[in-house]
Amino acid sequence: MGNRLPLSLFVLFGTLCVTGRTNAAPRASVRSGPTENTGTTPHLQEIFLGRCWGFQQLWQVSPEVNCTDLWDKFFGAFSYREPCDVMASSYDPFFQASTFETPVNKTMFWSGTNVLAHAYSDEGHRYRTLEDTLPGHILNGLQWCGSPRAPGFNDTVCPQCENRPFWPEASKFFAQRARGDVFVMLNGTRRDASGNPEDAFRTTSIFARVELPSLNKNAISTIHVWVIHDLDSDPPYSESCGKGSLSQLEQILSYDGFHVICQDDPPSLRHQQCVDAPYSPLCTSVTSKAPKKNTIYNSFLSVVIVSIVLNL
């Protein structure tokens, strides 16, 4: 009993990646579509309808969207077709019926920062990622693919298709409706599957290929680029604002007439990372721009002590 520290709770994670967590619990992937060796998610229709009605209940969407009609539009886009034979425009009736404007200054894009971005957006309470909107919330982490035979979808296996249009199309509709200040969270210590450094701004990403070109320039005030780095990265930064691919991004955005503000590791996001690694050295200096009373005090104290000693 007493104020002892439960050290067992605060074992410092060796690696706290911005792209993934070290905890073992399974987590639904985001923006997933058909993958090899898994078929359409079991109970897809029931999960779709439950998420659709539940989202509207949570956010009090008005006027109400008819989820049965939305399911028909979604299912109609891919069912009874060859799994790789779906055009992006097939999903448009679904997106037109389910995509609304995000509240001004709330839109957040992400690339390479999946887990951190969603921990921070907090299901749309702080910011809104695509996965915090109605269509994104409904389909997040689910798998589906069509089949020419009844019941119109394949529940045992989905092939890898060159053309997987759902998430790019969802991203297009999402980006087209962004207003005010928008935010993009990128990974300054991004690594590929083999551990080799990758660009923070990847020109092949959905953000680069779909979201950026879909922004309505007249509706956007400023694009805030947040560059996040792993707490244990060594050297600390692989890429930071104004360097490497981020310099390229800033040039593209400026050329397109956007006002851009780039920031490395905003304190709020550092705190979000520090929740899982509170004793990391970087977590002791999260808000380095705040007044350092202790430092000033200690410096003054040192002067006084030395003066006294030397005057003895």
Place this chain on the structure above:
Amino acid sequence: MGNRLPLSLFVLFGTLCVTGRTNAAPRASVRSGPTENTGTTPHLQEIFLGRCWGFQQLWQVSPEVNCTDLWDKFFGAFSYREPCDVMASSYDPFFQASTFETPVNKTMFWSGTNVLAHAYSDEGHRYRTLEDTLPGHILNGLQWCGSPRAPGFNDTVCPQCENRPFWPEASKFFAQRARGDVFVMLNGTRRDASGNPEDAFRTTSIFARVELPSLNKNAISTIHVWVIHDLDSDPPYSESCGKGSLSQLEQILSYDGFHVICQDDPPSLRHQQCVDAPYSPLCTSVTSKAPKKNTIYNSFLSVVIVSIVLNL
């Protein structure tokens, strides 16, 4: 462009309560049941089934629970009855079919710390609150009440009942199955609706009345009590470990033979609070026990400078 600070993003919240957020977006309440002037949640059955199948998909529950059967057990407990005429035991078939043991060392209780507890538990990835289990997840934030007439529930109004057994019964089943180290997050700066201080450990809370008495003493290693305080509380602590109602809690637990560790504001939880208030003075000293390299360096530098000056 450049590394300028987007100050607009980091406006310090005047109040960051552990019990609620200042952002305006609606958030489903937790542990809610029937309340006056609102009837059963529209599309209750579809939301129930969607959440039930979705949860199992997310956590890969094995063997699979039949959600249709679970709905029958839930609906059968209250449907076609007077709204206030439901016994706690009516829900037991539902809880028996849906409640599993929480992984060892993961169970987290909370009282007066709703929003912070769930931000920290992260949908069960860090810890498991009742709302991160299958029955809690399915019913969280929903409303329902019976009616003797078809369709068996009232969709326009639910009365305030003296006896609202669902969440206490859910809590009992949840607590009975806790194993290893368990955690409880309490509010050291708790206030009632009028702003008057309340006890951090309320003897009338579900935690005190239901969860504590339901713990299996032989399965519990240690009870970790985390006492959280608002960042802007003045005086900083209303109640802290070893004082007031927390002293009473520690006595009760010790008398019952539990090993208890109480801690005020664990650094991980401070960081979780600091995400929304990164420039709060308390957020600059979250991990005060870590080495302060800058301070040591500055002190040394001061000594050197003064020595040089005095030797000139």
